[in-house]
Amino acid sequence: MPSISSDLPRTLIIQLARLGDLLQSLPALFSLREQYPNQIFDLLCPQPLVVLGELFPGIQQTIPWNGEDLHDLAKGWDGTLTQGYSQTAEYFSRFSANPYSVAYNLNNHPRSILAAHLFSERVVGAGDFGPLNERRPPWVDYLRQVACDRGDNRLHLADVFCGICGVRPPVVLPSLEPPDLELPVDIGRIVSNASLVKIGIVLGAGDADRRVPVGIWKELIEACAEHLPNCVCVLIGGPGEREIAMAIENHLSAIYLSRILNCVGRTSLPELAHIFNRCQWVVGSDTGPLHLAVACGTRVIGWYFSRARVHETGPYGGGHYVWQHQGVDHFENKGITPLNHEPKLPCSWPVVETVELIQGQGNIKGVSEWELWTSHRDDWGAFFMNGERSDSLVSQRKKVWEQLAGLSSKQYLELPQQTSNAGCLL
Template sequence: MKRALVIQLTRFGDLVQTKRLVLTLQRRGFTVHLCIDRSLEGLARIIYPYCEIHSLIAHGSGIEGQGADTVLPVNYEIFRQLAEIDFKEVYNLNFSPMNYALSSMFDPAKVKGHKRVNGQVMKAPWFELGFRLATERRNNINLVDYWAALSPDMIPAAEVNPAASPGGGGIGVVLAGRESRRSLPYEVLAPLVMAARSTNKNKNIFLLGSKAERDAGRKLMAKFPASVAESTTNLAGETDWKGLADAVCGLDLLITPDTGTMHLGAHLGVPVLGFFLSSAWCSETGPYGKGHTILQADMDCSPCMEAGPCYNKIKCLDPFADPLTVRYVATRKSEHLSKGISVLESDCDFLGTGFVLKAGNDPTGERRQRLRKFIGCHLGLLDIGEHGPFPDLAEKFYKDKDWITP
């Protein structure tokens, strides 16, 4: 039996976005083991029922209220279990201290991604290139494809998630994401939700989020007319992982910023209407698969780095508050779109999931397509004789050592 270990110790959305890599490894004949943060164990068992799950405490949230006297024994036991398994390949997807500690348990020749070799921190050549590609964030590739490309013989992108299709279950609204500037205030979100509802056959609305968004849900409902509020259910803080999956499955539409629930919706084949602003850029972290729509704020300063202050008074929020954008959501006519927003729809190609302009502007679209072909040739997915050469891109993204080392 061939076994592969995937170490994914980050958050909700990242766990879902590991799906193409996991499915690829399974198709290659591996039994896949997933090492994750304990807080995500329930979700991992829903999304990856055929994987072996190993959950440790990576973020201090796996066992509420417990300190190092609990964390250390739990993690030691997981380390011990993993050390006893003969893994043929190990995929270490992140570069936290815990990730490096785990990867150091295995022969470096087996470890793909981030690892230590003789005490030196190293990245796989593909990750080295990926970090350079990320300097062009508007043209970057989807994170799902970035991780999956660590393995040879990636499964086709169209086989990862179902093509999005309305399920008849009404509209889900994700109230907020983990990064506050990526989310729409409830007074901006309310008219957009009502515009989407106006064209949907099932008028029921379900508000989704954590306990921290419960009050935001109440405030959003207060902005609705009484008839709309009566058909709205505030589920924020009311669902466990299974309850969240059940609430999302079968919806007609999921309205959301860049969130883990968005990726869960794509996993389930629910059409996403995503509002991307601030540091969120759809080519990097948009919903995976075919049939999703993103309203992308497009400013001269976007995408930004949310860790730093905004010196522009979050001007990328303004187009979402424009009545024209509300009208566009209701009509989907390009003449009703506010300046500062581009509308892009997801599709699958030779490389993975990309986004195609439907309304607004996409000044880097041509370069993004050229860059995708460059990456496709680099990964052996395309014939460089047919699609290349790429002297300008090679000059920018390749380094001397790429030519002189394997």
């Protein structure tokens, strides 16, 4: 881990969860920067995601949280307590030279809470009542409640992160600046070819139940090849998805093989950002790479099924589409907590309809089991509409913000709206 040495007061943002959560934290970072333009911001994130954190605009230093190191340190306490303590204290001493003036903690996990208090005496977000105090701040409590029982929540996770940090959703749509990298020759040749329509297909998912079957991906690739001239489907995934990509290649008819570019397991996160930046569309389930594509300014079409829900983790910003499977609402309508049940998986998939969206067709037919949502943004953050008109729940977001921030409507009205300096809520 790098040492920290600066005399300037600094702020630390802590996000120790997975890729998707880190990207959903981007709006909070933007809002904090808007609110505190003279502040220095550092980011604490899992070690494998540091390369991505380094692309976050305005982050001076990205500090890796190395779980493996810490696990080994903990094992060291099995020998002798005093030795274990000495080694741990030495490991963390590199962080203590210059504590942060404030740590914004976005995870309600004991490790994250403890890390926040180790880095700063002032913690905002999860754990701000102290590491032993089970009391949670309103926004953190809301998030936990939504995780247990989604109800009619319409607040986007990224906006709740803003709330946790005590700021409004950002005025400027957050985005990453992908680095200009030299890609492997075969990949670089295709993604740099401006005459091709590149459609990224995100094969993987952190949880197995969010994976789209191989046969469906094959159908989508064939449909794209048939209906979109000059299109190339760019297969995206980590090393764990290599077999899926190979299975797709094996199942595809030879005439379509020239219409795919297999990048699975061959790219780092910055390279992936570079590729997404050159894609016209990206299709995938609710995964970290899909949100990376969003952050890179690429339009996405999400297939949200299993436990994924558009209103919470849909693509942030305008112009994106989400096909929401009805399986989730199926449970909610019966008042059953979906997290405690096996999700209902789709029997059919919106393959042709996705291609039609890419083609820009305005009049998409309904698909059995699925609803089409479009992404939007207003003063209260991201929201999604099914059809032309937003439902009443969308407008209720303002009340939720008022309640959670402990402010009256009047106070809210007095806050600056969509200015260059977003209002501080807490």
